[in-house]
Amino acid sequence: MESWDGDGVRARIREMAARDPGLARFGADTHRYELSPGLPEAEIRAFEESHGIGLPVEYRSFVAEVGNGPAGPSHGLMPLTVSRPEADDEWAVDAEWREDRLPGRLAEPFPVTAPLPGRIGAPTDALTRGTVTLAEQGCGIFTRLVLNGPRAGQVWQIDPDWGGFVPVSPGFRAWYTDWLESP
Template sequence: MESWDRAGVRARIREMAARDPGLVRFGADTHRYELAPRLPEAEIRAFEESHGIDLPVEYRSFVAEVGNGPAGPSHGLMPLTVSRPEADEEWAVDAEWWEDRLPGRLAEPFPLTAPLPGRIGVPTEALTRGTLTLAEQGCGIFTRLVVNGPRAGQVWQIDPDRGGFVPVSPGFRTWYTDWLESP
């Protein structure tokens, strides 16, 4: 897998911030075009071992080479892990984020084999197993990375009230790069 151009990603984010000093672009007032430090390999490995998973390579390499959020699509990329002082940050304590870290949730395979469009009639907890929250879009809409099962590596959006649970990108790199390249 090709590694990330850390300097290039950070330069593009600085450029985006310079074009949006008032933080008017959707989500910018939350992530503020800032990237947290990269995660040490030992911390990533400990996360994987504690959850019984291997993170998709594109995402894993991002948090290891570029940063642990938050600059990114929607209200920003949620961190893979947080240290104690960061635990009080609004973007780090979203209920979806904490649910993902409950024992066994990530190790279960993602249950969908096809998109589920429209209003979702089952509890979202049953559908989000084997996925990791990447970003919140607001109004109960979340972008999730499939970490386990046949669709591992894909990025899906869940909108329980209107849009269902549908794939939005074949992988993390495409999803994040699309945001970086957007005007």
């Protein structure tokens, strides 16, 4: 398993929060630079087994060693799992999040073989199978992690109205680290 420096990530997030007390950075007013505790191995394994998948190592180790969201790019990292019933009302548990967890959806093959720039004609549900939502950018734009197939581990952005469905990072670590290192 590819390990994260959880203490280092948390320290960097605290620095970011100290430099942005008014939460002016995009998405900060949503995630508030807060990081939930990491998930126990048993909970991650149960999620994988219930969905018939194996999570990409970089992401899996992050949710175990660093945190289960929300501090992160855009409006924050969506949680892998929600253990509290009242969390159903929280911002991170939206329609995309619920759709990802429909039976069999995550285990389906990722159907996109090449980037789809521009306006998307097909329903996005058909394109996003085999991916899990990482973050919402607003205006119907989402960042997704590919779970299976030749593009497994890559991070893609779907903007059905203007930007298409395109890769934005070779992996979760690069995507999240870019956010941590951005001014």
